[in-house]
Structures are given as C-alpha cells and as structure tokens.
Amino acid sequence: GNRMNVGTFRGDAQAFKLNSLLKLSDVKSVDGKTSLLHFIVQEVVRAENAQARKSPTAQSPAPGRQDMQDDLKQIGTQVILGINAELENVRKADGQDFDTLKNSVFKLVTGLQSLEKSLAALRDTAPSSREKGEEEEEEEEDVFLDVMTKFMSRSVSSVERVKQEYDTVLVAVKKLNVYFDGDAKKDDATAFQIFHIVSQFIVMLERACADTFGKKK
Template structure:
C-alpha cells in the first residue's frame, strides 16, 4: 500500500513538474525580445484593434493613412521598439527552435518594411492634418469675429460711457471727478460698490438708467410727450420704456457670442499649433528622401500629392493667423491704450468682457424682477438708493455717440 501510494504521488509530482518545466520554456520562448508585460500589452492591444499584419504592412507600403486611421497609427507609434529590441528582432532567424510571441511577430513583420515607424509618424501627421487645419481656421475666424463684434458694439460702448459718466458724477469735486477713461478691468468691480440698501450695486443703477434711456429712444415715435400725460400714464410709459430697454441691454450677451468663445482660447497656443503644423511637413519630406532608394513609386506619389496640398493649406492658415492676431492687437490698443498694452496680453480682453457679461446677465435678471414688481404697483415711484441717485447723469445720452468706432478714439483705456 505504501509503495503503491508513493508511486502514485511520485507519478503525480513528476507530472506536475513536467508541466511546469514545459510552461516555463514556452514563456521564455515567447518573450525573447520584449519585456513580458510590454509584450502582453501589445498583444492585447492588437486583438482590440482587430487588424492583421498583412493589412498594416500593405498600408505602410502604400502610405495610405486612411486605411489605418488615426487611432491605429497612434497605437502603432506607441509600439515602436527600442534600438536594442529592433536589433534582436532583425537578427532573429525563422528557423530558430524558439517561437516568437504575437507582439514580437507583429513588430518583426513591420520592421521588414524600410523605415516603418518613420512612415507611421508621417502617416499620423497626414491623418491629423485636415482636422488640425479646420480647427485652426475656425479658431482664427472666431477671433476675427470677436474683434469685430466688440469694436462695433454700440451697446457695449454705451455701457462704458455710462460707467464713466456715473463715476465722474459720483467723484465730482475730487481729483478723480473729471476722468476721460478707466481701466476695462474695472467693469468687474462695479458690483462691489453697493447702495445704502446693501443690495443694489453701482452696475444695477447704471443698467436701470440705460434701459430707461434706451427704451425712450426706441419708443420715440410716440406722438404724445411724457410731460403732457397724467401721472398714471407717465408711470406706465416709464415701466414700458424700461421693459423695452432691458431687452436691448440683456441682448448684449447674445450679440457678443464670439467674444465669449474667444475668451476660452489662447493666442500663444494657437500660434504654437500653427508652427508645429508647419514644421511637421519635414516628416513628409524626410520620409520621401529615405524612400527614394526603395523605388516604391506608389508611396512617393501619395506623399508628393499630399505635400503640395499641405503646403498651400499651411500658407493660407498662416495668413489667417496674421490677420486675426493683427486685429486682436488693434482691439487691445483701442480699449486698453498704448500705455497699458502690457496689461492686455493675448485674449485677456475677451476674458474680462466675458466675465463682465456674466455679471451683467445676472444684474439684468435682478432689474427685470424689480420692473415686474413696478408694473404690479404703478402708483409707487421706482426707487433707487438715494446715495446713487444722480439727476441728469447722462445729459445728451440719446442725442450723440460720444465715441465712434474709429481706431484713433478709445471708449476706455488705461
């Protein structure tokens, strides 16, 4: 019994040992070149990409980036072996008793194509080229539109004029009571100046005054002047004017849509993207030089055809970049002034205006609620904080535009 028992165990152990001895050499055989973990990751990635060695090699030989797509090309570029790994793969003999793993077999087949991974890099550039060009064109178009919107906005200039007039009226008799301009960043601080009720801010007051004046201007076709009407009728007109004017002021945010989009951009990053795209052309020219010796006519024809189109597209986007950045520089000088040009780096002007528009939208909502309450009770005068009530703050506000859109006049500067 003992003999039989131990014979069985001995047999089992030998069997297990035999299996273990067989597995270990197989693992080593399949990981002769790459790190085992890296080899396994590449094999998993290849299965996920669902692509064959033949499909990849054919696309690389012809230079057709569309066949593989951006995602696969990026994955192939990450698989690129080190010089040592490349040497070992090239030296590996097919008649070797050892077996290459899935990842090693795939990479070895790719390396049989001249300059395979330089081709992958060039084809990835081609695959991304069109989307990069379209992104840059849209971005510079948005910057141009934002500059035009802000500079030509009548209501934005009216707001600047109203803020300047209010500030001067509040500071009358002081050395700050006759200012000709103010820093654009000050717009963000208007809500910090509050009236005696601790709720109404200076921006609330400015908006209330503007909507009244704007409403009256838009309703100027009324044949009966307010002075000839009853008090009840006058109050009704007043509320109606404010309602109409509020629609105009609250619409500023919609009118400056591209300004808000431009605030999310970075002019320096866009310029760097243009430079990278232009410099990337060397990937195509370099691979063309390297592949002259291979006599691969189809590959060279494909690359040369792309090169002609790409060079023209890059010239166009560089020209658009110059126009957009020139307009941005002009807009910065228009609102900030030459003396404070350093304060308005890049698209900061759009960031300030975007943040101000967010504040203005909330103030317009507050003012709208106040006006709704006024409509319910027309017998009560519309009240504003006494320390902010400035009679005739905007004399001649309707009759003239203090600031034109010409480049030599600035509604606000440092």
C-alpha cells in the first residue's frame, strides 16, 4: 500500500486497522476465487518450507518425492493453524457476553452494599430487643449477625478484587483499541468487539488453508 501510494498522504502508513484483516478475503484475483488471504497463506507456507529446508536436520527433498513435499507443506500449514491455539483465549473472550458480565459485577457490588446497610440497621435495633427481655430472639439475632458479619468480611475483599480485575481488563481492552484502531472514544461494549474481529479472522484463515491445501485429515 505504501509503495502504491508513494508521494501521497496515504503513502507513509505505519500500521493498519485490525478490522482491515477481514477485508483480505474480499480482494480477489482475476479468477474470482483466489483472494489476497489465499496468497498470504501460500507465501507464509512457502517461507516456512524454506526455513525448514535450512534446518541442520532437514533432508533435501529428492525429485519426485511427493511425500517429502507433503511433509514440508504440512510444516507450513501447521504454523498458520497454530495461530488458532495461540489465540485460544481471544476466541473464548469473543464468546463472553459483555452486558451480562457488566451487570453481574454491578449486582455483586450493589448487593453487598445493600446487605451492609441491612446489617447496620439490624445492629441498631438489637438493643431494643434486649430492653423487652426477648432473650431467645436476642440470641438468634446475635448468631445471625455474627455469621453475616463474618460473611461480609470475606465477601468485601472478594468483590473488591472482582471489581478491580474487571476495571483492569476494561482499561487493557480500551488500550488495545487505541493501539489497533486509534479510537479511544468507544464505549465499553463496542471496545470488546476487538475479540470478535480476531476470532472471525482466525476462522477465515482456517478456511483459506482448507481451500489452498485441502482439509486437514
């Protein structure tokens, strides 16, 4: 792109937006079938095959040795398909419902705050029970307060940790969007679409490998 646009404001690009990866299969050759993504797959496999031949333990394929050629081709395709394994967590993130995640964290925080207020109100009413001489009820309330206070003590730290991790993830995802897309103004839900873009590209890459070299047996 820089070479084609030399001398223009488009000719000095330092990177590309991540969603541009999804357009690689739209650019077709004259046959209307082979896409730019197919070409990239072929070039990556060719480069990996060349690297494999340079290995000290590699054997030069003899003329007519189709099995050796197939082995070299498999080395290249394994490198490409290995991207799927490396980005497994990205595909898992794509399967998450952001709204559900956000609401769950919100409910945890607000629910704990509501419980804390209820316990505080219960402590305030405890003396009046003792004044009425309701000893049995007083003991039950004391046990309940003791159990719930311990629960609150454990829960506060856990919920705070969940909230902090959620905020940390959100900040990291927004930084990814700035780095790959240059957009710092995306809302929280839109920011997580970056995982969907990568997940879609992995599917496209696997399909291009299958089209070029046949489905993996």
